[in-house]
Amino acid sequence: MKETADAINRIPPDEVGPFAVLIKAQKLEREGRKILHFEIGQPDYQCPNHISEAGIQAIRDGHTKYVQTAGIPDFKEAIQDEIEKTRGFRPTSDQIVVFPGGNTAIFYILAATLNPGDEVIYPNPSFPTYGLSAHYLNAKHVMLPVKEENGFRLDPGDILDRITDKTKLIIINSPQNPTGAVTNKKEIQKIAEIAEEKNIFLFTDEIYSKMLYDETHYSASVQDKCQERTILIDGMAKAYAMTGWRLGYAVAPPNVAKKMCELIVTSFSCVPAFIQKAGIAALKGDQSFIKTNMDLYRKRRDVIVSGLNSIPGFHCTVPQGAFYAFPSITGTGKTSIELADLLLNEAGVACLPGPAFGPYGEGFLRFSYATTIDTIKEAIEAIKKVIS
Ligand SMILES: Cc1ncc(COP(=O)(O)O)c(C=O)c1O
CATH class of the missing domain: 3.90.1150.10 (Aspartate Aminotransferase, domain 1)
Incomplete structure (x- = not known):
C-alpha cells in the first residue's frame, strides 16, 4: 500500500x-x-418547526442550485443584522462567509492565516479541530492551559507570556467546550487589546454565544469590528438545535474573507441555499x-x-x-x-x-x-x- x-x-x-x-x-x-x-x-x-418549514419550503421553491460562494445575500443580510444586534457593529457584506458549520470554518480560518512554523496559541483542553487543523498546516502549537482553579477561564496574562515574534494567531472560545467556562468581559477586552498591541490575528469561536446562564456574552470582535485582525465564528448548531443542518458563519477582515472564499471555490463551492433559507428563519424568527x-x-x-x-x-x-x-x-x-x-x-x-x-x-x-x-x-x- x-x-x-x-x-x-x-x-x-x-x-x-x-x-x-x-x-x-x-x-x-x-x-x-x-x-x-x-x-x-x-x-x-x-429545531423549532418554523425553521424546518422554511428549509422545506425553500426546496419546494427551487432553491436547490449552486449559489454565491460566500453565502446568499439575504442570509448575509440576516447575519449583518444579527451581529449588529448582538455585538453592536454592522459588518460589511464582504466580511461575511457562510460555512457548512463552525467546524469547517475553523479549518478555513487557520488555513487562511497560518504558514508552516507560525505559532498559534490556543486553549487546552479545547475543541479538537483547532489543534488538528494547526497540525495539518504544520503550524507550531502553543498550548494555553485552562485551569480549574481559575474556573477554566482564559487568563490574558498566560496569553501574553506565550507570545513570541512568531505568534500569528490566538484562538479563544467562550463559552468554552469542554469546560463550559465563560471568560468575562474584562478578560476578553484585555485579550483583544493584547492582540491589537502585538498585531496578532485573534480568532474568537462564539458558537455558544447564546448559551450563557447568568452573564451576557461579550465578544472580542467589538474591539476592531473584525476589520483588522479579529475573526469571529458563530452558527446555528447549538442554540437553534440545528447540528445536522450544518450551518455556521465567519465574520473576518475583508482580505481574510476573500481568501477563505477562494479556498471554498476549490472545495465545497457553496452552502446549499435551502439550508441558508432555514438559517434566515432561525435568525429572524421567534427567539x-x-x-x-x-x-x-x-x-x-x-x-x-x-x-x-x-x-x-x-x-x-x-x-x-x-x-x-x-x-x-x-x-x-x-x-x-x-x-x-x-x-x-x-x-x-x-x-x-x-x-x-x-x-x-x-x-x-x-x-x-x-x-x-x-x-x-x-x-x-x-x-x-x-x-x-
Ligand atoms: C467550540 C466549538 N466550536 C465549533 C464547533 C462546531 O460546531 P458546528 O460545526 O456544528 O457548527 C463546536 C461543536 O461542538 C464547538 O464545540
Whole structure:
C-alpha cells in the first residue's frame, strides 16, 4: 500500500473523541446493553418547526442550485443584522462567509492565516479541530492551559507570556467546550487589546454565544469590528438545535474573507441555499425558545453538578455556559481514559475522557448534559455503584 501524505498523517486517528465513543456505545447497544449517552455535544430536541418549514419550503421553491460562494445575500443580510444586534457593529457584506458549520470554518480560518512554523496559541483542553487543523498546516502549537482553579477561564496574562515574534494567531472560545467556562468581559477586552498591541490575528469561536446562564456574552470582535485582525465564528448548531443542518458563519477582515472564499471555490463551492433559507428563519424568527431551553439546561446543570460532586473522587465546578460538565476525577486514582472506559463498559454511561480535548484534559471527564434529568440521575447512580 502506498503511503498517504505527511500533512494528513499528522492528524492522529480519533480513538477517544465523541464519534469514537458513540461508535463504541452503539456497539454495546447492539449487543443488548442499555447505554446512557453523555458523549455528543448536541441538543436532545428538534429545531423549532418554523425553521424546518422554511428549509422545506425553500426546496419546494427551487432553491436547490449552486449559489454565491460566500453565502446568499439575504442570509448575509440576516447575519449583518444579527451581529449588529448582538455585538453592536454592522459588518460589511464582504466580511461575511457562510460555512457548512463552525467546524469547517475553523479549518478555513487557520488555513487562511497560518504558514508552516507560525505559532498559534490556543486553549487546552479545547475543541479538537483547532489543534488538528494547526497540525495539518504544520503550524507550531502553543498550548494555553485552562485551569480549574481559575474556573477554566482564559487568563490574558498566560496569553501574553506565550507570545513570541512568531505568534500569528490566538484562538479563544467562550463559552468554552469542554469546560463550559465563560471568560468575562474584562478578560476578553484585555485579550483583544493584547492582540491589537502585538498585531496578532485573534480568532474568537462564539458558537455558544447564546448559551450563557447568568452573564451576557461579550465578544472580542467589538474591539476592531473584525476589520483588522479579529475573526469571529458563530452558527446555528447549538442554540437553534440545528447540528445536522450544518450551518455556521465567519465574520473576518475583508482580505481574510476573500481568501477563505477562494479556498471554498476549490472545495465545497457553496452552502446549499435551502439550508441558508432555514438559517434566515432561525435568525429572524421567534427567539423565545432559546431562553426556555436555557432554563431547562440550567435545571439539568444543577442536577448533574450536584450529582457529580456526590461521587467519591469527583469534583465538578459549575459551568457558566454551553451544556458541558467537566469534573475532575483525580480523586478516583484512575486516568481519564481508564475511568471513561470503565463507566462505559461497567456502568453503561458514555462520556468523554478529558484528553480527547488535549493533554491538559487529563484528570477530567466531559459530560454533555443535553439529556433528560431522569437520565442524569440514573447515570449518577450507575457511576456511584461502579466507583464504590
Ligand atoms: C467550540 C466549538 N466550536 C465549533 C464547533 C462546531 O460546531 P458546528 O460545526 O456544528 O457548527 C463546536 C461543536 O461542538 C464547538 O464545540
